[in-house]
Amino acid sequence: MRHLLAIATLLFVPERAALGGHPVITWWLVVGFGSALILWGTGLKIWLIGKRWIAASQINKEQ
Numbered sequence: 763m764r765h766l767l768a769i770a771t772l773l774f775v776p777e778r779a780a781l782g783g784h785p786v787i788t789w790w791l792v793v794g795f796g797s798a799l800i801l802w803g804t805g806l807k808i809w810l811i812g813k814r815w816i817a818a819s820q821i822n823k824e825q
Contacts, residue, residue: 767796 771792779788 767800768793771796 771789775788775792777789778785
């Protein structure tokens with residue numbers, strides 16, 4: 763998924779831009795924030811799967 767983000771960034775995002783009057787390298791900005799969101803989403807999904815497994819094991823334990 764990160765590779766797709768990097769390729770899309772290189773193809774569709776300009777290399778540099780001004781943000782609040784300060785020059786920024788938008789490629790790094792987009793890839794950095796995108797990777798952070800991907801990692802956050804992955805962690806959330808793993809947490810939800812673990813929570814579901816624990817709930818299922820509690821139900822099986824009671825039976």
